[in-house]
Amino acid sequence: MARERLGAAGEPVADPGRVRQVVELAHRNATEAMTELRDLARGLHLPVLDGGPPDDLATLAARSGLPVEPAVDVPERPTPAMETIAYFCAAELLTNVIRHSGARRAVLDVTRRHGALRLCVTDDGRGGARAGSGSGLTGLTQRVRTVDGTLEISSPVGGPATVTVVLPLHA
Structure with missing residues (x-):
């Protein structure tokens, strides 16, 4: 989702404030995705790692x-x-x-x-x-x-x- 939002930020727009909103939202989405990835890794347990x-x-x-x-x-x-x-x-x-x-x-x-x-x-x-x-x-x-x-x-x-x-x- 962040990739699509950042892609939209590169399109011509009349409102520079809108670009800032899109970039900020993409940043939040990327931060949330990294948090989810870390949480997933913390929750992953493989018997081979015992x-x-x-x-x-x-x-x-x-x-x-x-x-x-x-x-x-x-x-x-x-x-x-x-x-x-x-x-x-x-x-x-x-x-x-x-x-x-x-x-x-x-x-x-x-x-x-x-x-x-x-x-x-x-x-x-x-x-x-x-x-x-x-x-x-x-x-x-x-x-x-x-x-x-x-x-x-x-x-x-x-x-x-x-x-x-x-x-x-x-x-």
Whole structure:
């Protein structure tokens, strides 16, 4: 709905005050949508997440179909919402490695430090990964931003590729 309202804001209008109203309404709609997304993530419970990050991510790595070395240092368990988001981020990053990198192996490094959960996936593939229109990394970047997180890519052609997601634990 916000997209349509913002689209309407670009149409010629005689009343600039109307444009402001449309933009303000679109902003409210976008804010409400982000709140709903956070609430949904908080309410989502997957039985696979019952073991805590070390067990859950080790299981994910083992099931990935690629040799993945999990290194998880999360002394205190995050909230269920952040745990769920982190799990899905790790799953998507490993899926990207398998589908696009040509890698023979990968490392999944997860740490909790300075009020944030940091997921780092490094592979020995061909490199050249980037967030482009319609790519999985673009979608993941957008989802991570809904909780004020960041995604960084270091992927020179020839490899190795490293994608790092940082999720603040205040969300």
